[in-house]
Amino acid sequence: MTATTDPARDRAWLRPATWRNLFRDRPLLPLSMLLVLLVISVELARPGTVSANWAAFTVRQAAVLAILGACQTLTMLTGGIDLSVGYVASMAGFVTATFVHQPGGWVLGIAVALGAAALAGLINGIGSGIFRVHPLIMTLGMGLIVLGFSNVWQLQNVQTGSGVPAELRWLGTGLSFDVIPNDLLVFVPVTVLLIVLLKRTGYGRMLYAVGDNPVAARLSGVRSWQVVVVLYVISALLAAVAGLVQSGLSNTASVTLVTPYMLPSVAAAVIGGTSILGGRGGYSGTIVGALILTVLAGFLSIILPEPWRQIVFGSIVVLVAAAYTRVTAES
Amino acid sequence: MTTNMTTLGRRRPALAEVTRRLARNNVWTLGLLGFLVVLLAFTKLVNSYYSLDSLASTATSVLPLALAAVAQAIAVISGGIDLSISSQMALTSCVAATMMASYPGDGTAVAIVIGVLLLGLVLGAINGALVVVTKVPDIIVTLSTYFVWAGFALLVRPAPGGAAAPWLKDLVIGSLGIDVLPKAAVLLVVIVAVIWIPLSRSRLGLSLYAIGSNRLAAFRSGVPVNRTKFLSYAITGLVAAVAGLSLTASTGIGTPVPEPTYVLISIGAVVLGGVSMAGGVGGVFGPVVAVVVLQLIRDDMTFMHVDPNFGLVAQGFILIGVLMAGSFVQMRRSRS
Helix, strand or coil: HHHHHHCCCCCHHHHHHHHHHHHCCCCCHHHHHCCCHHHHHHHHCCCCCCCHHHHHHHHHHHHHHHHHHHHHHHHCCCCCCCCHHHHHHHHHHHHHHCCCCCCCCCCCHHHHHHHHHHHHHHHHHHHHHHHHHHHHHHHHHHHHHHHHHHHHHHHHCCCCCCCCHHHHHHHCCCEEEECCEHHHHHHHHHHHHHCCCCCCCCCHHHHHHHHHHHHHHHHHCCCCHHHHHHHHHHHHHHHHHHHHHHHHHHCCCCCCCCCHHHHHHHHHHHHHHCCCCCCCCCCHHHHHHHHHHHHHHHHHHHHHHHHHHHHHHHHHHHHHHHHHHHHHHCC | CCCHHHHCCCCCCHHHHHHHHHHHHHHHHHHHHHHHHHHHHHHHHHHCCCCCCHHHHHHHHHHHHHHHHHHCCCCCHHCCCCCCCCHHHHHHHHHHHHHHHCCCCCCHHHHHHHHHHHHHHHHHHHHHHHHHCCCCHHHHHHHHHHHHHCCCCCCCCHCEEEECCHHHHHHCEECCCCCCHHHHHHHHHHHHHHHHHHHHHHHHHHHHHHHHCCHHHCCCCHCCCHHHHHHHHHHHHHHHHHHHHHHHHHHCEEECCCCCHHHHHHHHHHHHHCCCCCCCCCCCCHHHHHHHHHHHHHHHHHHHHCCHHHHHHHHHHHHHHHHHHHHHHHHHHHHH
């Protein structure tokens, strides 16, 4: 950044270092350009695809991925990761669906689902914050446990039957004014809250501090275990919200509904410029990352059969990550 | 930690001392082995029909996962992690099953096995090269290649199918001699011994531990860090290919979709088997025992007519419980 403001070098913008600094400090710019390029490619591949409806559809899909990406962004800022989100999210959607025909209805269902998710997050937090178990393992193990309990719950509720509540379907698939997807009602407040949390609150600063240098954070008086415990509860609650939206969107409730989104959610955060090593990144990048991945998946499904889609998807994620690492290298 | 450092010593120690040292350095694995014996006795207690035959089928079913854990252990010991092992297994297994169905015959099957092992080596080498060249964290690289290998597996076999050569099946199913030793268990020990013992005693093996425990210190002591990292992933890929072949051998077909719980359980077993996620600590025998323990616990719960899904829950809780206890002990020790 310093180079651009230096009057002595008026041709500074020609030098690669300037661009590198720009990309490092404002990752949203190149990401948005990539997104626009992708949208143009979609239109070129099949003219007439890009429309208000298409945009609404894409945003609807991307919102779920972006909320799950939030879980990864927050945990990755502290140097962690949350691989239980897929199972927690599926569990939330499924549990809510089983309450539809019960006294108490879907409201009670959502309450139970959020409670269960918070509990799972609490255990994740205690494990990685207090006992210092590696978050990757902790959350993977917790994912197994949640999946196991969901399966048990499924067998218990085979007779009572289940169904996605109409309210969630409205949230997931409905359009206001014919263009605005209703799930933005959930997504926009979540986004605003998260960005304010990260940029304007002490807790957000502490997340960066713990991830950047745990020892320095501790010495400056941060109780990092408390930060981490709260963090994983937040992450699990966000996952549950994503699961509720997704079950409404797909009008299905299954114990593995959201698991295919788990690895892409990590990819969204990484593409968005959040470092898995902690201390660097933000949520706005993750949102663009989720949009890119959603448009990309749609684009690939137009031009390629499933196996090639996976191959290209994986290759692009590693390429973008490599470009980032190169650009942000300290040397 | 010191298991491998001892190989540095030039003096030839007495047998008693070696035994004592082995026991001291492998307390965790030996404890786990003891637990396995207790668990086997318990299995016999809850299911009086559990015979040597059932033991053989347990061994056959656990073989692919045990080999996956060995592969993961090698990656983790050298300070990395490989999330793509299950899809490498799917790809190598599909290639083997498809080729063996198209070109039957014992001789060609041997060639196919060798080819598939080479393929595994190449897949692992690509992972390693990506990690070394791009400097992207291992977890992201292998997460991406997970998709890539799984995509190729689907290209090779759009649906489960294919065949396995009879001798390959014969290697893993049933028991040896007078029905005492499950073939799969013997094979597992042989494979692990052939790959691991020469490796851990070689210069490369020592370098794997060195870059895993402290990359910078390893670099300053003259270890070729990048080359070692690359080779660690290549070996991981090779073992994953062996695991894929065992999958083909035990099921008789190739399945293009990676088993979702393999990644999880392989990492869990590695940690349960005494390998530190930070790298540089542990061996491959512990993880193998851990896989068998995890599987037996699940089987036992089925024998006891518990909902098998609680088996999954139990595995998860055991994993987390052991990890918490382990790191708690470590924290107490480092504090005092």
